[in-house]
Amino acid sequence: MSEFTVNFIDQKKSVRVKAGTDILSAAAKAGIVLNASCGGDGLCGKCKVIIKKGKVKAEASRLVSEDDKKRGIVLACGTIAEGDLEVMIPSESLESREKMKHDAEEFTKGVVLKEETRFSRSPLVRKIYLELSGPSADDTTSDLERIYEALSAKLDGTLVSTKLANVKHLGEMLRDNEFKATAVVAHKDGALEILALEPGDTSASNLGFAFDIGTTTVVGQLVDVNTGDVLSSRIAFNKQAQYGSDVITRIVYASEGGGLEKLYEAVMDNINEIIEDIAKECKIEPGDIYGAVLAGNMTMMHLLLRIDPSSIRRAPYVPTTTVFPSINSAELGLEINPKGIVAFLPGVASYVGGDIISGLIACGLYRNEGLALLADIGTNGEIVLGNKDWMMGAAASAGPAFEGSGLSFGMKAVKGAIDRVAIDEKLVVKAGTIGNEKAKGICGSGYIDLLCQMLKRRIIEKDGKINRTLSSPRIRKNENNHEFVVAFKDESSIGRDIVITEDDIENLKRSKGAIYSAIISLLNKVDKDISEVKKMYIAGGFGNYLNIENAIAIGLLPDAKRDVYEFIGNSSLAGARMSLLSHDAFVKANEIFKNVTYVDLSSEPAYMDEYIAALFFPHTDSRRFPSAR
Amino acid sequence: MAIELIKEKYTGPINTVEIGAGQGMVKLGGETALPFLFREGDMPNKPLIALEVQDCEPSDWADPVRDAFGDAVKDPVKWAKKCVSEFGAKILCVRLQSAHPDFGNGSIDASVERLKAIAKEVKVPLIVIGCGDDDKDNELLPKASQAMKGSNCLFGIATQANYKTLTATCLADGHSIIADSPIDVNIAKQLNILMADMGFDQKRIVMHPTTTSLGYGMEYVYSIMERARLAAFIGDASLAMPFILFVGQETWKVKEAKEFGEKQGINWEIATAAAMVQAGADIQVLRHPRSAVSITKYIDKLMER
Structure with missing residues (x-):
């Protein structure tokens, strides 16, 4: 050849x-x-x-x-x-480092949640400054014992252990520094472990990373563990996407020779680039960071830890594990201090993963008295319904449209993304962008507004077809069908018109149909009506803004009372951050995941009927959307 | 003690659609229960049978059907008159086939003239169907609709891909419309909603749920019709339309009907139509006059309470 x-x-x-x-x-x-x-x-x-x-x-x-x-x-x-x-x-x-850095700088801190203050400040990694008295003829306790005793006094007698590497040069380090040292202590397997011993007092600075590993996007945050403040956040498209846009193709790819390794490297590359970029921006040394908490769906966790994911896609769809032991950062390949620790949020089942458990911690659904629902609008849309006594979880394959992928001008919720849209009677578009910059593309919340406004102005019919009879320079034919110009060339920063095409609309329609029908199917499963839901938490990578009213108008969310809705942003990331800041939150996550019963919608014949019926704006059954009439 | 059978109670009736003006006017629909379950509800209007004529010689029709009309098939007006006077048709379906690119690609004006001539000569209500080519129909049907203004015809066929022109023109000229939904309750609902969004009265829509012939998946059509009906009965207004089925067209293209002699063909058409009456068809368009006569008798019998 x-x-x-x-x-x-x-x-x-x-x-x-x-x-x-x-x-x-x-x-x-x-x-x-x-x-x-x-x-x-x-x-x-x-x-x-x-x-x-x-x-x-x-x-x-x-x-x-x-x-x-x-x-x-x-x-x-x-x-x-x-x-x-x-x-x-x-x-x-x-998808270069330079470009990602540029994009990533612009990601928002996210929505601040009430729940974040609920847990005691007992971080995954603590730095404890110790001033020891040196040994003498009367006090012949060994150096390590001395540290254990001092720590034990400060930690209510909890047992502490460490590794040989920390002991080898301990004597010299203590003597050089007048027996003043900082112990970096982490929660591991229900006990405490000294990850490292640093000379002098370094406890003023304690930083950690929280990550949400999504199928389409990877988001990382640097958190000041002492104050709880988010110092910087980055978002990038998951580089595994080059091997497949959905989890199934990636699982198939993982089973090919060397595939698992490549997928692992791709996402580690994302993670380490984010760490490197943030470290540079915040002028810190990655080596000073000892803790990270990661949340992601079941497939993402398997791939990240190089666990064979193949059983996830085969009936009866059982993952190798739903809980993941905390491991050493060097073992994972995470480029923080090699002695650092990485913890992972546990999941429920193959398609209801640690990202949604993380979300439960973030919104506090598991404490609700009344019926509550959490919907995480991602590529794998995940939904949990329940209250303090019971929870049920289901997944819907929604596709990456609302994360800005697979659409002509889709982008992440970063600076330059159109995230809100209004269209007046003359079909003039007023678009707001994140950071008030010239438009580069449209993010998920922008598409929701856009669809809603296009419906309102009859630019599209309820089947999503562009109304060819309207005369406006914004409505025009493209090669295959019709498109609508959201921002003309001179209003954009990419030197081209930003448009939404009928194909894009079709794509969005399928995504919103999948989410809506999963919510309804789960409710039907327990014989509950949407009117009985007292609280609805809506999560997703929408940045800081999601117009619930518009999401209802397009049929993405059920037409429930508006005051039950709460937009909670990236709740997977929030839960990871909370677990980094509070071991209690992490422990809670490890308790509640067992209380979530998994419902496999793909084996529910009614789900498909629901889905097909939802492929319309807002729905083929207009009685379900009285406010759209 | 006598056993009391359970009776289903429904809330929403099927819409009643009128076709035609004046004396010959017919009514479709109005059911409040599944077909012929007179204990549970009413069926105020008898299911109807229409005969189909075309505005040009039906070159692709099976011989037994063509032969049944003799030379009349060469003249649309004669053909139409024969259907009414000889075979007692109460309603006719005129298919404007001559304009189709594959059937001579005739002029639109000529086709409309023939329709007008038929309407002048026969005094029964008309169903008017386009040639089936979207581009051509979008020119033809508006003109046909205008020509028939005031006659309250049933025009077709609006599809999901091509409904706007027809809807707008029927709205202007006061006709009813056939909405097509290929064996799909959701598409049926969607199209009905889209047409209503254009200001068209949903109560003037007749649904075509797809027709098929005996032996070709008829039970699937049956179950879709049943599903739509049950949804309508519990209050889904976007499915509360009468059904039309083109049984003649579908039957006479299968080999079992067209290649085994006239008798088998007629029986095939009757068997299909009989099943579709039970499925809830409010009007069926047949091709063979003898099938139409037989099935009409059958319906009369079923309607005896």
């Missing part, structure tokens, strides 16, 4: 590939990570490259405009090298 050279000219990298290799794979081979949130299925249109020289065979795609074609733009995933090539990569196609 013949081979060709693909030269990525602006990256100064070139690679030999076999005939028939697509450019996306060639780039990966050259160590260049292209944006491909659909995993190379030709659906997201984010891996555009420019063929400068050479022969290729490119699949036609609706995501490449006529204009693009003239400029030699193709989708890397759908283009096969048929000779030696010179390829240029536009910056928007690169």
